[in-house]
Amino acid sequence: MSVLFYIFSAVMLVFGLMVVLNRNPVSSALSLVVSFLGLAALFITLNAYFIGVIQVLVYTGAVMVLFIFIIMLLDIKTEQRRELNYVAMGCGIIVVLALVSQLAILLGDFVPGNQQLATLPEEAAVHQDVKLVGEAVFTNFNFHLQLLGILLLVATIGVVVLSRRQGRADRSQE
Amino acid sequence: MPSLNEYLMVSGLLFAIGFAGVLMRRNIIIIFMCLEMMLSAANLTLVAFWRFGGGNGMPADGYEAQVLVFFVIAVAAAEVAVGLAIIVALFRARCTVHVEDLNSMKG
Numbered sequence: 001m002s003v004l005f006y007i008f009s010a011v012m013l014v015f016g017l018m019v020v021l022n023r024n025p026v027s028s029a030l031s032l033v034v035s036f037l038g039l040a041a042l043f044i045t046l047n048a049y050f051i052g053v054i055q056v057l058v059y060t061g062a063v064m065v066l067f068i069f070i071i072m073l074l075d076i077k078t079e080q081r082r083e084l085n086y087v088a089m090g091c092g093i094i095v096v097l098a099l100v101s102q103l104a105i106l107l108g109d110f111v112p113g114n115q116q117l118a119t120l121p122e123e124a125a126v127h128q129d130v131k132l133v134g135e136a137v138f139t140n141f142n143f144h145l146q147l148l149g150i151l152l153l154v155a156t157i158g159v160v161v162l163s164r165r166q167g168r169a170d171r172s173q174e
Numbered sequence: 175m176p177s178l179n180e181y182l183m184v185s186g187l188l189f190a191i192g193f194a195g196v197l198m199r200r201n202i203i204i205i206f207m208c209l210e211m212m213l214s215a216a217n218l219t220l221v222a223f224w225r226f227g228g229g230n231g232m233p234a235d236g237y238e239a240q241v242l243v244f245f246v247i248a249v250a251a252a253e254v255a256v257g258l259a260i261i262v263a264l265f266r267a268r269c270t271v272h273v274e275d276l277n278s279m280k281g
Contacts (some may be wrong), residue, residue, distance in 0.1 A: 019195060028207060059250075096193055096197070100190050103183070156255070
């Protein structure tokens with residue numbers, strides 16, 4: 001269990017770094033896919049099976065396919081050859097190191113964080129998770145679920161409008 | 175067994191990597207991917223706090239945290255769709271995805 005935690009967090013962090021370091025956008029996107037798979041495995045080590053499956057389905061399945069589709073649609077290979085912006089790089093590294101050191105100091109003093117992960121009883125661990133999340137979603141959070149549906153509808157309409165209006169403007173310019 | 179602090183540190187590191195990408199990279203699509211990474215790191219923190227919420231390594235009573243993460247993932251999917259549509263519209267108008275070329279609002 002502990003070994004799996006370290007393996008999956010190492011996979012997640014190394015491929016997360018590859019997203020930032022790769023010059024080619026397609027390699028970045030594929031690294032992000034692997035990073036999200038590691039994150040889904042971490043969700044499953046936390047007994048959040050439903051969230052882990054949703055992470056794989058929505059993020060690595062739908063969202064990353066959309067990203068790769070857009071990268072290939074725009075064909076942005078030429079963007080690779082640019083000189084680096086050293087000011088932005090230096091500032092980025094300083095800010096991130098400050099963030100990480102502050103977090104490490106904060107977590108060093110966080111006493112409730114020292115508790116170890118305890119093993120759940122078998123029936124509560126595996127068979128009940130999706131059922132209980134589903135019950136919570138469809139009873140207490142029913143209104144929020146309807147709102148979410150409206151949000152997704154509005155987003156879909158917005159995407160269609162955004163892509164259509166530009167096309168019409170292009171045609172009128174020609 | 176891993177402790178809560180280790181999960182929080184890992185998710186903090188993932189957030190930091192995403193933040194570094196947003197600050198250092200100039201390709202708007204990579205910046206958007208790094209934003210997604212930061213959002214997922216916040217999700218990992220939420221789930222970790224839920225799993226340790228009952229004390230002694232046991233999960234909290236309700237499933238509200240997982241419902242919240244579910245909603246966050248759904249909203250993130252909608253946000254990705256709209257954001258990528260905006261990026262495509264931007265690319266059609268300006269023929270670039272490099273943020274330093276997009277400075278027409280600069281005073």
